[in-house]
Amino acid sequence: MTMITIVEAVNRALAYELEADPSVVLLGEDIGVNGGVFRATDGLQAQFGKTRVIDTPLAEIAISGVSVGLATQGLKPVSEIQFMGFIYATMEQLISHAARMRNRTRGRLTCPMVVRAPYGAGIHAPEHHSESTEALFVHIPGLKVVIPSTPRRTYGLLLAAIRDPDPVIFLEPERIYRLIKQDVEEDGVALPLEKCFIEREGSDLTLISWGASMHEARQAVASLEAKGVGVDLIDVATLSPLDSETILASVEKTGRCLIVHEAPKTGGMGAEIAARICEKALLSLKAPVKRVTGYDIIVPLYKLEKHYLPSVKVILQAAQEILEFA
Amino acid sequence: MTMITIVEAVNRALAYELEADPSVVLLGEDIGVNGGVFRATDGLQAQFGKTRVIDTPLAEIAISGVSVGLATQGLKPVSEIQFMGFIYATMEQLISHAARMRNRTRGRLTCPMVVRAPYGAGIHAPEHHSESTEALFVHIPGLKVVIPSTPRRTYGLLLAAIRDPDPVIFLEPERIYRLIKQDVEEDGVALPLEKCFIEREGSDLTLISWGASMHEARQAVASLEAKGVGVDLIDVATLSPLDSETILASVEKTGRCLIVHEAPKTGGMGAEIAARICEKALLSLKAPVKRVTGYDIIVPLYKLEKHYLPSVKVILQAAQEILEFA
Amino acid sequence: MQPIAHFEIYSHQFLNSAGDLTLPLPPPFHSPRDLLKPYQHMLRIRAFDSKAVALQRTGQIGTFPSSEGEEASMAGIAFAMQAEDVFLPSYREHGVLFARGVSMEEVLLYWGGDERGSNYANARQDFPIAVPIATQVLHAVGVATAFKLKGEKKVAVTTCGDGGSSRADFNEGLNFAGVWQIPLVVVVVNNQWAISVPRSSQSKAATFAQKAIAAGMEGIQVDGNDLIAMTHVCRQAVDKARTGAGPTLIEAVTYRMAPHTTADDASRYRGQEEVNSAKALDPILRLKTFLMREKVWSLDEEEAFKQKLQEEVNEAAKAYQAMSPQPIESIFDYLYAKLPRALEEQKAQAVERSEL
Amino acid sequence: MQPIAHFEIYSHQFLNSAGDLTLPLPPPFHSPRDLLKPYQHMLRIRAFDSKAVALQRTGQIGTFPSSEGEEASMAGIAFAMQAEDVFLPSYREHGVLFARGVSMEEVLLYWGGDERGSNYANARQDFPIAVPIATQVLHAVGVATAFKLKGEKKVAVTTCGDGGSSRADFNEGLNFAGVWQIPLVVVVVNNQWAISVPRSSQSKAATFAQKAIAAGMEGIQVDGNDLIAMTHVCRQAVDKARTGAGPTLIEAVTYRMAPHTTADDASRYRGQEEVNSAKALDPILRLKTFLMREKVWSLDEEEAFKQKLQEEVNEAAKAYQAMSPQPIESIFDYLYAKLPRALEEQKAQAVERSEL
């Protein structure tokens, strides 16, 4: 066991599965000798060779379309899109083909493939490098969407994503890529998709988040607990298909719910979670379900970026309002 | 005044604005001599010439990217994407450029442009011709999203979209393109964006829908009214920016709300509406907010397509459940 | 000013529109008799197209794209491939699929709005029809890359239209294929029209074959109405790919004799004279003239064969019509390998609601 | 087998890497003296790059892409254009922007994470930097199409990298430009690298100039380290476009001497020897040699000029650092012409929360 970061956990999961399953191939821009711009694939080409870890020309549509072709031939392509801001070009191939190849051929051809992309704001990156549009993929039937928030979950969920027989969008919170370290046993054990993680338990409030925002959510929970407020802290992790049961059970217990995400509010994943709660657990609610999210604006360039991201203070303020609601 | 259909209203609005504003240009596949596959642009090239109504090569990324370039030069491009199923290729240009050109240049360069596309299922069309993924665009700050449901609204809202100084996605419900006729005064008067239409008023239930689903919603309301149930029937029309005030005021009045849309449920626009209601009007609610929507699946090919679309019966069933909830 | 790169595009024809063989019969053909099978296949495609259009007219299938006039291109591709190769069609190439073992009934099912039509009983690796234009080219690059990575001596063959050559997937795909030197053949079926957009408005390139130059690939033009040239050129490209010598782009010059689909009214954008002149180039006519002149085919045989074809297509139509519909649950059953818990409720609802 | 299309790609060089003029000085240059202004501009670009890299190292701006080695390509493009033309850069072409009237301070603001950096006080029609690779090529097609539709005698000039040439927007854009014959010049700045991906892995095409053939356009290669050839070829293409004679693709062959950006460690993927050999082709060095030999420039003048440049960049840096930040409201104020009612609440929240 070694203490590793989230980005190292990505690397270790990829290495494990490249070793364990000869049908796994990685492809993407600069993932080979350069090891990816975040070094997520560092050393993998040296270890597994150029036919397993493939640098592509600069073309995201092609990366996604070629992955579909590879996947139908029994390979398991794991592609990297350099930043989520460059994932939009892949949407036609993902929506019109990857997500529905199995359905359109009644199971004859399938797309076991993973599209990895670092996502999110807060690293003082250039323009177009701060996107968190996971909700776009959640709305597409046939795609699974996974966002880890700790090294251990990264390792286990990425293994699960690669082993999944269907396409998975795997978004990596670049802001906390190196912020958290955990002992991760490199045992090749996958964590279940379709399951939220309850990180803390408490009976006063349900706080739901995922990805990089979990970092602020955890701080907020620590501070609430210090004041004696018990919080169910849920890391959604697999956004699609969504584990409503875990969420609903928690809200039925606490009656109060706050959802935190960094994506713009309107049409974000928080809306779906709130809508499900209000459809299935309305009578348990003791206060309105609140969302603390990014605003419905373009993420500002880095000088004002911090005003976009939900802060611990804002989360605490919203939690307070929910707790005081009577 | 003439009785015209929705698709004719599209044509009349385009003709009016081509005449009134020399900076308007139409571009798209087969929109010229062919008049578009649905004939929305019928006769316009003959009337306004090949420099105003431009057939493009077959390339949607280019149509969207070229529109951005045209728009920055003081033209007002109105492009047609032949079916919404082919709009995904435009997403990078729309999200990364059209939606944010004004913001990134602090107002120096702007994108007054409209992207029109027929959308939706139910016309026995081939594969990939039945998409209703309006929610993807609603989640993008900087884009407006408009979906008309009557000839008059089509005419007025399309004029408003063309005149809007910012990019607008204008989705046309192909299933009801020729189903409804209305007297439409061709007076060049735009209807306001940012405003929902209250089509019927009543105090027992708020029924919210848009686009082609309004057709079933209207039938359901007629049948409810016949039974003495008063319904606020709201045609959202402009999905983004959303007119929450009208929706909230209605729900505060009725306390019961049903949202109907044909897009898949998870992450659909219904989620955002439900979430806003539960955040801002929770205490008015006498029953859970329900969504009757398409399922979270690929729209089936046409033999089973009808099982995908929300039917009048299903709407009535849900309405009944809401009304009986105590 | 130094010349640093030089390119030549060649066009291939063996059988001219009058049915004269202007060059010796090339491989894979050894004698005129070898042409009978592909000729009959061309007749089969045309018979199917007529039937399918008739079925659409009577509301028994949905929108349908006839391939009338493109039979030689289709047969040429089909007879250049081996069974273990993978074919990735656009939407007008049922003529290739038939030769690969896909049944007429399956093709009717597909256009009749039933997903089972893409679950080919044979040709299990061949791709379903691609409606989003040119997207299949990238799948073909992926399939061919898989062959190369796995060391399999197979070839991926894909088609796209003149219109399709304008799209991203075609261009990005060729570039990948060039860099990776994969076993791939891309055929641009240049039938002069993309719905209402004529070839001249689609690209300023003098040929579609030269699009290969951008990718450092070989590009060849061929008379797509000449079965002999089509088969020969495609076979050469497929063989070249199989030996690891890299990808090829082939432009098949042909003509879409029918409207774009049954939903299209071609009279809005093209004159009958143009269609009539194209008829003089008909791929079936010229091969028939040649085969008759060579005395390997007769009017009687033609009559008898067409009779048989009529029965074949009628039976396919009947079998299609006799199919019981898919159960409602099927709309959920193939989306994922295992239905997510989250969808169970919706699936139950769908079944329940169908009984409302 | 008939040859039906034939293409030749030429490469242009006037000033070789030893600083020898191997052909007579071409227009727009009449005498060596005419080269001083672009030469000085090249020095200016390099001085700026050093300063910007230094500012990044000390945390005063964010990630920054140096253009070291590409100065002749930049100056050549800039001096081929007229003020009323529109330039659409990728992200490494501040060297062109400076000549168009964009200030160093604005470029620093941009890379310093402030949107005002794209609100150019001059060159109001020029585009902001495009980060999503090659997307600007389509904007340029749109801008050029607007010129043609409006009958304006202006030209759109855009740049993209060797990497960018693999992308959809580049390829779809060229095809549109060919069909529409618009006043457009696309320069592929082939600096041999796309981050860590070498030119040889980017495309099998022998030249990037030949990508034009796919679009039926003229394609020209030029020594992008030769200011004279660059300016000459670009000017010809711009003039041609202005007269309505159609678009041109120019491949400028140069070398990215610095890492991809300040965030990149180029030693991971390329050796120092390669960079050293590229230094022998330095565009500034060879022009300096020539100008000195022609006695229109001296070491003293060079010293003095560099001194002045140092002051210029220092002042720009100071002005940048002295800028007061944008108010928080600004993150809402430019998204739409008029703030939608729906956003008023969020805007108020943002201001309020900043005081938490």
Ligand SMILES: Cc1ncc(C[n+]2csc(CCOP(=O)(O)OP(=O)(O)O)c2C)c(N)n1
């Ligand atoms: C991405 C996409 N855009 C638009 C369409 C609508 N459409 C269907 S066929 C067609 C024309 C295709 O022309 P071509 O590629 O030449 O093939 P052909 O029909 O001639 O065989 C168009 C525009 C589509 N199916 N996919």
Ligand SMILES: Cc1ncc(C[n+]2csc(CCOP(=O)(O)OP(=O)(O)O)c2C)c(N)n1
């Ligand atoms: C669509 C997109 N994909 C990926 C990236 C990440 N990225 C930034 S620069 C770059 C390489 C570009 O190489 P090239 O086009 O040759 O330009 P150069 O950097 O050499 O000037 C990549 C992959 C991006 N900015 N946009």
Ligand SMILES: [Mg+2]
């Ligand atoms: Mg065609």
Ligand SMILES: [Mg+2]
């Ligand atoms: Mg480069």
